[in-house]
Amino acid sequence: MPGIVVIGAGQAGAALVAKLRALGHQGEITLIGAEHVPPYQRPPLSKKYLLGEMALERLFLRPESYYAENAIALRLGETVSAIERGDQRVIAGGRAIGYDQLVLTTGAVPRRLPAAIGGDLGGVHVVRSLRDVDALAPEFEPGRHVLVVGGGYIGLEAAAVAAARGLKVTLIEAAGRILQRVACKETSDYFRALHGAHGVDIREAVGLERLTGKGRVSGALLSDGSVLEVDFVITGIGITPDTDLAEAAGLEIENGIRTDQFGRTSDPAIWAAGDCASFPWRGGRVRLESVPNAIDMAERVAENILGAGKPYVAQPWFWSDQYDVKLQIAGLNAGYDRVVARPGDSPGVTSLWYYRGAELLAVDAMNNARAYMVGKRLIDTGTSPDPAAVADPGVDLKALLKP
Numbered sequence: 001m002p003g004i005v006v007i008g009a010g011q012a013g014a015a016l017v018a019k020l021r022a023l024g025h026q027g028e029i030t031l032i033g034a035e036h037v038p039p040y041q042r043p044p045l046s047k048k049y050l051l052g053e054m055a056l057e058r059l060f061l062r063p064e065s066y067y068a069e070n071a072i073a074l075r076l077g078e079t080v081s082a083i084e085r086g087d088q089r090v091i092a093g094g095r096a097i098g099y100d101q102l103v104l105t106t107g108a109v110p111r112r113l114p115a116a117i118g119g120d121l122g123g124v125h126v127v128r129s130l131r132d133v134d135a136l137a138p139e140f141e142p143g144r145h146v147l148v149v150g151g152g153y154i155g156l157e158a159a160a161v162a163a164a165r166g167l168k169v170t171l172i173e174a175a176g177r178i179l180q181r182v183a184c185k186e187t188s189d190y191f192r193a194l195h196g197a198h199g200v201d202i203r204e205a206v207g208l209e210r211l212t213g214k215g216r217v218s219g220a221l222l223s224d225g226s227v228l229e230v231d232f233v234i235t236g237i238g239i240t241p242d243t244d245l246a247e248a249a250g251l252e253i254e255n256g257i258r259t260d261q262f263g264r265t266s267d268p269a270i271w272a273a274g275d276c277a278s279f280p281w282r283g284g285r286v287r288l289e290s291v292p293n294a295i296d297m298a299e300r301v302a303e304n305i306l307g308a309g310k311p312y313v314a315q316p317w318f319w320s321d322q323y324d325v326k327l328q329i330a331g332l333n334a335g336y337d338r339v340v341a342r343p344g345d346s347p348g349v350t351s352l353w354y355y356r357g358a359e360l361l362a363v364d365a366m367n368n369a370r371a372y373m374v375g376k377r378l379i380d381t382g383t384s385p386d387p388a389a390v391a392d393p394g395v396d397l398k399a400l401l402k403p
């Protein structure tokens with residue numbers, strides 16, 4: 001008997017099926033995942049798991065037994081190859097599975113370096129899946145030289161782990177500064193200094209011309225003409241939403257699978273959530289790549305499948321761990337025209353507040369949970385404190401919350 005079918009057994013897919021059961025839904029639920037392991041959290045893949053400080057089982061979002069105990073048919077190691085909308089069924093492993101309601105939580109795929117510049121050589125890694133990281137881990141031998149391509153969060157986190165494990169690390173960033181796409185200059189400066197203090201050689205405004213080697217990478221030619229000898233390469237050059245299935249099925253795509261405010265795609269029987277989905281936000285449209293968004297949107301879609309009719313209103317937040325620094329980000333800084341720095345009470349503790357005009361958009365808090373919490377509360381409630389008060393360490397942060 002058809003029921004709810006979910007394609008993609010990752011963070012969003014797992015949250016969605018659990019929420020359906022928590023809401024008391026009794027119908028059939030099938031969760032189909034291309035990977036061979038139960039749904040797991042990805043953030044530790046570039047942090048504690050890569051450091052060797054976290055056991056595999058702790059990555060799993062729930063014990064595998066949870067799915068059977070809750071009558072969720074978990075089909076691992078199966079890739080859905082087509083959605084036949086007319087017949088309301090999907091094809092996985094040559095078999096057809098019917099649905100009443102279908103959800104796409106297919107996530108994203110990492111961008112790879114083109115084969116023409118050596119991207120297909122052995123020893124060139126991406127960091128997206130458990131399988132990627134299990135292939136990467138044996139490369140982490142002290143003294144070896146790793147080239148990290150890309151100075152976004154994934155590249156910087158991998159660089160931090162490599163440096164902590166005694167590797168020689170060079171990181172190149174083609175843009176003028178690391179984190180340029182996602183953060184202000186001050187945040188870039190903070191993390192450049194942090195990595196420099198741990199011996200990472202960061203080269204900005206330097207691109208990769210090509211990787212060299214016979215079968216396996218052994219060198220890199222950079223855009224500034226320099227030549228490096230390297231033992232292996234990690235690429236952190238971004239991801240693209242996994243929309244192939246949706247596109248082939250004729251669903252509307254707009255920077256990801258296009259959904260309305262309820263998480264519904266252009267087909268009323270099909271929904272989407274997580275990294276693969278774009279949704280209306282503040283008069284525009286956004287696609288977020290984060291755990292909180294994957295969970296919150298998936299849970300809202302679960303409610304809406306059961307008829308709640310509640311819009312998904314994202315309250316974006318994100319984090320990154322590098323060495324002993326926890327960066328917490330509240331809000332989205334897109335369109336900021338001013339950054340206000342608020343010094344913390346000890347070295348390395350700080351926060352940066354992004355404004356557009358008088359409106360507070362986002363906060364980057366480094367080892368400063370208090371600034372993060374206050375900033376998040378302000379942003380979530382649409383309250384913008386006076387920038388002069390924010391910049392003044394004499395003003396108690398909590399006072400900013402008072403109207």
Ligand SMILES: Cc1cc2nc3c(=O)[nH]c(=O)nc-3n(C[C@H](O)[C@H](O)[C@H](O)COP(=O)(O)OP(=O)(O)OC[C@H]3O[C@@H](n4cnc5c(N)ncnc54)[C@H](O)[C@@H]3O)c2cc1C
Pocket residue numbers: 007008009010011012013032033034035041042043044045046078079080081105106107108127128129154242245273274275276288289290291292294317318319320321
């Ligand atoms: C190394 C790393 C570090 C990160 N760190 C952070 C962090 O610190 N903080 C944070 O907020 N976020 C972080 N993220 C991002 C976060 O993990 C993602 O935003 C989140 O996993 C998105 O969940 P999702 O369910 O949309 O996609 P995913 O978790 O990627 O799950 C999608 C699943 O769908 C499967 N799939 C795709 N197509 C098919 C198909 N046709 N058939 C069957 N299965 C299919 C895929 O195999 C995959 O298992 C990190 C991500 C990575 C990779």
